[in-house]
Amino acid sequence: MKAAVLVxxxxxxxxxxxMAFKNAGFKVEMVxxxxxxxxxxxxxxxxxxxxxxxxxxxxxxxxxxxxxxxALMAHVKKGGHAIGICNxxxxxxxxxxxxxxxxxxxxxRFICKSVELEVATTDSDFTRCYAHGSxxxxxxxxxxxxxxxxxxxxAALSSEDRIAFRYKTDINGSVDRIAGxxxxxxxxxxxxxxxxxxxxxxxxxxxxxxxxxxxSAAAANA
Amino acid sequence: xxxxxxxxxxxxxxxxxxxxxxxxxGTLGFDGIENVRQGKIIELDLAESDSQKAEAxxxxxxxxxxxxxxxxxxxxxxx
Numbered sequence: 001m002k003a004a005v006l007v008x009x010x011x012x013x014x015x016x017x018x019m020a021f022k023n024a025g026f027k028v029e030m031v032x033x034x035x036x037x038x039x040x041x042x043x044x045x046x047x048x049x050x051x052x053x054x055x056x057x058x059x060x061x062x063x064x065x066x067x068x069x070x071a072l073m074a075h076v077k078k079g080g081h082a083i084g085i086c087n088x089x090x091x092x093x094x095x096x097x098x099x100x101x102x103x104x105x106x107x108x109r110f111i112c113k114s115v116e117l118e119v120a121t122t123d124s125d126f127t128r129c130y131a132h133g134s135x136x137x138x139x140x141x142x143x144x145x146x147x148x149x150x151x152x153x154x155a156a157l158s159s160e161d162r163i164a165f166r167y168k169t170d171i172n173g174s175v176d177r178i179a180g181x182x183x184x185x186x187x188x189x190x191x192x193x194x195x196x197x198x199x200x201x202x203x204x205x206x207x208x209x210x211x212x213x214x215x216s217a218a219a220a221n222a
Numbered sequence: 223x224x225x226x227x228x229x230x231x232x233x234x235x236x237x238x239x240x241x242x243x244x245x246x247x248g249t250l251g252f253d254g255i256e257n258v259r260q261g262k263i264i265e266l267d268l269a270e271s272d273s274q275k276a277e278a279x280x281x282x283x284x285x286x287x288x289x290x291x292x293x294x295x296x297x298x299x300x301x
Contacts, residue, residue: 148236
């Protein structure tokens with residue numbers, strides 16, 4: 001089982017994400033943004049948090065046009081798995097792999113704290129190992145986490161059961177308290193909270209390990 | 223040729239930064255501001271001298287990168 005973690009100038013959650021993949025049983029390769037190809041045999045691509053390209057223009061906008069993201073798009077098109085966390089979620093939205101946009105938090109401020117999330121669907125290779133409707137606690141650390149989408153997109157996400165995580169209470173103004181969403185084929189997850197920062201007892205939170213273990217179980221069965 | 227792309231949040235999209243600016247202006251005594259919308263201006267110095275071609279090119283740039291058309295609208299201003 002192999003995971004690739006993309007690294008952009010300004011990524012700062014890349015090594016934490018790599019550790020979470022490793023602890024779940026993945027062999028991990030770090031891939032620089034200028035590379036145009038992913039390593040052979042990659043099951044899942046992780047797009048990490050941070051401030052890629054200094055958040056210039058829009059969060060995630062420049063990273064979404066980098067060479068390695070072309071390879072990520074091809075990987076997803078072939079049915080490969082991908083997870084984008086925080087800035088990685090912003091990148092996935094900028095590519096159009098996931099619908100909607102992340103805007104400045106409703107309260108303007110950067111928010112950095114652990115929050116309770118509702119696991120809104122267990123029908124995905126990321127969330128299969130959570131009990132339906134259960135609560136997971138992950139840290140958040142973002143200023144542009146206010147998820148917005150048109151009525152049509154919101155209706156589709158809801159009717160297709162593609163909302164993966166919801167904030168238990170309104171944190172940043174996101175519509176329908178959306179914290180994370182799935183692609184149409186359910187193999188791409190984007191979320192603002194950081195499961196990789198909640199994936200080791202040393203960190204005081206372990207709910208995130210469930211997600212990475214579910215990913216490795218899916219890769220093992222593939 | 224210098225061309226400007228003016229990028230704003232679409233009407234109806236909540237603008238928390240604009241709201242914070244409106245509030246700050248209020249505390250400075252500027253009353254009667256009903257709404258503030260903020261955005262960005264990108265100035266491009268192009269080798270192209272044909273204004274129609276330049277406009278079309280900058281529109282493509284806006285669609286491809288400069289604006290996120292999910293939430294933003296843009297206008298191209300020629301000199």
